Amino acid sequence: MFNNLSQKLGEILDKLKKRGALSEADVEAALREIRIALLEADVALPVVKDFIAQVKERAVGQEVIKSITPGQMVVKIVHDQLVEVLGSENVALNLVTNPPAIMMVVGLQGSGKTTSTAKIARFLKTRKNKKVLMASVDVYRPAAREQLEILGSQAEVDTLEIIKDEKPLEIAKRAYSKAKLEGYDVLLLDTAGRLHIDEELMEELTALKKAVNPIETLLVADAMTGQDAVNIARNFQEKIGLSGLILTRVDGDGRGGAALSIKAITGCPIKLLGIGEHLEQIEEFHPERIAGRILDMGDVLGLVEKAVETINREEAEELARKAGKGEFDLNDLASQLRQVSKMGGMGSLLSMLPGVGKIKEQIQGAGISDQLVKKQLAIISSMTLKERKNYKLLNGSRRRRIAVGSGTTVAEVNRLLKQFQDMRDMMKRMSKMGEKGFKRQGLRGLLGR
Numbered sequence: 001m002f003n004n005l006s007q008k009l010g011e012i013l014d015k016l017k018k019r020g021a022l023s024e025a026d027v028e029a030a031l032r033e034i035r036i037a038l039l040e041a042d043v044a045l046p047v048v049k050d051f052i053a054q055v056k057e058r059a060v061g062q063e064v065i066k067s068i069t070p071g072q073m074v075v076k077i078v079h080d081q082l083v084e085v086l087g088s089e090n091v092a093l094n095l096v097t098n099p100p101a102i103m104m105v106v107g108l109q110g111s112g113k114t115t116s117t118a119k120i121a122r123f124l125k126t127r128k129n130k131k132v133l134m135a136s137v138d139v140y141r142p143a144a145r146e147q148l149e150i151l152g153s154q155a156e157v158d159t160l161e162i163i164k165d166e167k168p169l170e171i172a173k174r175a176y177s178k179a180k181l182e183g184y185d186v187l188l189l190d191t192a193g194r195l196h197i198d199e200e201l202m203e204e205l206t207a208l209k210k211a212v213n214p215i216e217t218l219l220v221a222d223a224m225t226g227q228d229a230v231n232i233a234r235n236f237q238e239k240i241g242l243s244g245l246i247l248t249r250v251d252g253d254g255r256g257g258a259a260l261s262i263k264a265i266t267g268c269p270i271k272l273l274g275i276g277e278h279l280e281q282i283e284e285f286h287p288e289r290i291a292g293r294i295l296d297m298g299d300v301l302g303l304v305e306k307a308v309e310t311i312n313r314e315e316a317e318e319l320a321r322k323a324g325k326g327e328f329d330l331n332d333l334a335s336q337l338r339q340v341s342k343m344g345g346m347g348s349l350l351s352m353l354p355g356v357g358k359i360k361e362q363i364q365g366a367g368i369s370d371q372l373v374k375k376q377l378a379i380i381s382s383m384t385l386k387e388r389k390n391y392k393l394l395n396g397s398r399r400r401r402i403a404v405g406s407g408t409t410v411a412e413v414n415r416l417l418k419q420f421q422d423m424r425d426m427m428k429r430m431s432k433m434g435e436k437g438f439k440r441q442g443l444r445g446l447l448g449r
């Protein structure tokens with residue numbers, strides 16, 4: 001996400017950081033470059049203008065030029081301004097109401113409404129401990145309701161039973177009664193999309209909104225469409241009123257223009273980001289962290305949160321216990337590796353680490369990739385249960401058999417075993433530092449750092 005912008009801003013600001021002193025002209029020149037970088041990232045013109053004006057006002061002031069590290073000061077000012085443009089702070093989904101909290105999910109065709117509905121449901125269920133019901137009122141696209149039903153079973157979230165030939169308003173009312181009667185905390189309504197904003201759609205959504213009085217009206221917008229997403233959001237905001245935005249396909253959006261403009265233009269906060277097709281690939285929108293990512297300051301908080309969420313607590317404790325006793329075996333390594341891929345692969349983990357923008361390619365060169373994780377899992381699955389429990393059994397001929405079985409080479413099997421032994425040693429050492437130390441270092445160990 002934001003790769004291009006991040007790289008450009010990095011180059012511009014690096015130049016500034018290298019200088020001992022900065023003149024007003026230096027700052028002006030950098031601002032001109034930042035302006036171009038933002039426009040190239042497809043940020044809306046009024047937003048760019050305002051951004052530059054704000055940064056200039058603060059940067060040209062004496063604090064910067066007189067400061068000992070003027071370059072750093074400019075970086076800080078740009079960072080703070082980015083945070084402001086992105087919306088200052090996270091605005092969580094509003095659940096403060098007499099249950100069920102009704103949330104309507106709206107947007108154009110194919111923007112990711114149905115996927116996002118299921119993602120939010122899962123998010124609220126697993127992270128906020130809510131009892132969630134989903135219902136689709138999309139009676140237009142064939143199998144639209146069945147699609148939500150399938151996602152519901154994957155997400156382990158209830159969906160409203162489908163009744164043929166029911167109208168959107170009737171479905172919404174039935175969903176509400178069920179949610180009320182059966183004590184659901186949240187009712188999510190997935191709505192139909194259209195190719196363009198048309199009167200009919202807006203009327204239907206307005207009628208629905210009036211009938212169910214949702215606490216959240218969430219617009220799903222495709223980040224990859226850049227300025228279009230911003231215009232669509234403004235339109236929906238004017239016509240039906242929104243309480244929050246969900247940007248999807250942020251994983252494919254190298255520019256970030258929509259994310260950077262949409263709050264300023266619509267006045268509506270981005271609440272969640274869709275970062276992939278999987279149901280776990282959703283995250284809360286934290287302006288501070290995103291700004292940190294854009295400026296390649298890393299997103300350590302996001303990383304920790306992601307890890308905690310993905311790593312099953314009990315499993316982590318069990319691992320800590322085993323590590324302490326030196327019982328960490330290849331089965332445990334396999335489950336760690338599976339967690340890495342669950343977190344969205346190495347790529348998404350790495351992009352959250354500080355300074356990684358620049359060294360990402362080197363890391364990929366060093367072979368820490370999703371393919372590697374897959375290969376390593378294949379190697380472990382080619383071992384017998386006994387071997388996984390006791391790696392010392394793995395002599396030359398067994399290693400050859402495993403290499404053949406997993407479609408790898410003996411050298412690759414050896415490398416994995418070496419890594420496993422290093423991890424075992426490290427874990428033993430860490431367990432002496434107590435559970436906290438283990439959890440903190442465990443991740444870094446996983447990343448081979």
Ligand SMILES: Nc1nc2c(ncn2[C@@H]2O[C@H](COP(=O)(O)OP(=O)(O)OP(=O)(O)O)[C@@H](O)[C@H]2O)c(=O)[nH]1
Nearest residue numbers: 109110111112113114115193248249274275276277
């Ligand atoms: N890469 C990526 N793909 C996504 C994301 N969100 C949704 N998709 C994909 O986008 C496609 C369309 O998603 P849907 O959820 O069906 O979109 P929709 O808005 O409900 O579509 P209609 O109901 O036809 O209007 C699917 O293939 C999803 O897997 C995301 O955050 N990242």
Ligand SMILES: [Mg+2]
Nearest residue numbers: 113114138144
């Ligand atoms: Mg849909």
